[in-house]
């Protein structure tokens with residue numbers, strides 16, 4: 124995922140090296156944990172929106188197939204992995220993260236040499252989609268390991284009390300599950316400590332993202348997509364807190380020195396949906412050439428977890444249920460409008476992602492509503508986050524250029 | 531020979547909402563549409579309203595294309611199109627059950643654009659196991675009941691118990707129909723049998739019960755002593771199956787679907803709600819015990835194992851997967867179920883279709899090939 128190395132028009136972020144090291148170390152620990160010289164921690168595969176704090180507190184190594192999916196997408200190996208799953212009978216129309224992950228599991232392939240470290244158990248949280256349930260059911264069968272499903276009821280308008288109660292009870296069930304699988308006792312103190320580190324990291328991450336409110340912006344969302352890896356995979360640890368302090372400092376320095384992410388920023392745009400991983404570089408350049416900076420996005424801001432120290436379990440249950448993809452379109456609209464205003468955006472770019480129905484269905488309505496509410500135009504690009512076989516570069520280029528022209 | 535009652539039922543196949551419109555004219559009551567068969571119809575019925583199932587239809591999309599991408603299943607796309615075109619204007623509202631990601635977003639889009647007065651959402655648990663999920667399901671269904679009372683008027687326990695009884699009777703009668711067909715599928719063709727089940731969710735339940743009793747009586751007397759006609763027995767797997775021409779074609783080429791896992795087939799009526807307990811508990815209990823659907827998670831029930839067992843019980847020699855293109859829950863389960871059938875020596879056919887562009891001629895060749903394989907083995 125080192126888009127910086129490959130001749131982007133935008134300026135290179137120094138902290139990238141530290142981040143790469145962080146992620147490399149993390150994967151090394153995960154890959155070697157079962158070796159005699161390893162740390163002998165169990166490995167749990169978890170969904171991107173899952174309550175990882177429980178795993179960290181129990182000394183379990185979380186592994187994120189979605190993060191790996193992004194890596195495979197960025198390194199252009201997603202279609203061949205997806206084909207493995209397609210040949211097994213999985214339809215080309217199901218989420219490409221799931222397809223490529225199944226393909227990678229079967230072939231022990233992917234972006235990590237020898238494949239992802241195999242799971243001892245699985246933790247699936249459906250606050251991002253229903254797809255993950257089906258995907259993790261398949262993983263549970265394939266690896267023949269237990270699966271814990273954390274069921275976070277979707278919020279259409281308001282969240283009823285019984286929904287929070289249900290998620291909270293499942294947190295307790297998850298604790299028992301982990302105690303049984305690890306043979307260790309759960310400590311609420313340790314958990315609260317991890318939760319606080321998580322909150323701190325999330326706050327710092329928000330702080331990093333906030334620096335893009337400055338005109339011109341010191342970074343673009345293409346940078347955010349890359350630098351979000353630690354907040355997704357390692358939140359709840361001290362290293363992540365240290366890392367984001369460093370990154371925020373660098374962004375603040377940029378602002379002071381007047382460094383902008385794109386040359387002569389003229390337009391400020393918001394990105395919606397998961398990145399088109401295999402197109403990051405050329406899309407980044409395309410916007411930069413046209414003096415457009417994607418200053419914020421709905422994807423990296425999704426990690427806005429708010430946990431209260433006096434009642435960590437209830438606030439966890441609440442926070443994990445309220446995430447962006449688990450709320451109705453009208454609630455999403457309010458957040459989108461706020462994001463546009465906060466970052467003084469001139470327009471919205473929506474990636475209609477055929478892999479991700481919860482993210483994409485509703486975008487047509489949202490795009491019209493955004494224009495109504497803010498007076499700013501929205502552009503919709505049809506693509507897939509990792510399956511480049513369904514993507515037309517020429518068409519996208521044309522549409523993006525026409526859109527920027529119209530601004 | 532189809533009985534008179536069955537004939538009358540079949541006449542409505544081209545205009546499935548005629549009953550609901552007529553009912554509304556006659557009674558002045560409220561009609562509520564719903565998509566998923568997990569909807570607690572009994573609650574709506576007990577409030578004196580008419581629950582009517584929406585299953586999309588074969589049509590070319592005009593208005594819904596502005597709201598749903600082309601990679602959304604045709605059930606949602608054609609259903610929304612019907613609503614936006616005003617074809618469902620006899621309905622007073624709609625109830626959505628959280629099943630898949632598509633349904634969950636469709637509910638939002640529907641509420642914001644289709645303009646019905648009543649809108650209900652039921653966010654059932656996705657885990658259908660464990661006490662916390664069960665408790666949550668009871669709370670959510672009670673919550674829904676209260677919401678419905680605000681729009682439809684009181685739903686008292688006696689009325690709800692009565693509705694449960696009427697619905698259970700319907701389930702019993704439909705089970706009888708399937709049992710008769712399992713004995714002798716030639717009694718009534720598979721397209722007719724599935725229409726009998728489908729029509730149950732399109733008219734007032736006691737009315738359907740009365741018709742069903744007549745049909746069953748006729749079938750029993752006319753079919754007594756007759757021998758099965760030698761059609762190849764097949765098992766159907768999928769969500770909604772309402773392609774009557776397809777089913778007729780299956781019969782034409784010498785096959786028949788003797789049992790199924792369609793949600794407007796066996797899954798609609800299997801398992802009765804226990805009577806004599808708290809009615810909301812009873813409705814929950816039934817959902818828990820029903821054949822599992824791919825949108826619900828249970829570790830203790832592997833769908834492939836269950837289905838392979840039911841295929842064997844039904845003595846089906848082959849299976850047809852009827853899949854809506856872009857339907858993730860079903861698509862994810864397919865390889866696993868197919869393997870279980872393969873292991874059992876049951877050949878199957880995977881038909882991925884979109885409502886509105888079903889080509890019977892193309893499918894005929896594939897169904898014929900399946901039947902030949904079975905006959906040849």
Ligand code: SF4
Nearest residue numbers: 218251252254478479
């Ligand atoms: S891309 Fe969308 S459908 Fe796929 S796992 Fe992520 S949230 Fe779920």
Ligand code: SF4
Nearest residue numbers: 603630632854857858
């Ligand atoms: S379960 Fe499948 S067919 Fe039904 S609404 Fe969802 S995607 Fe469409």
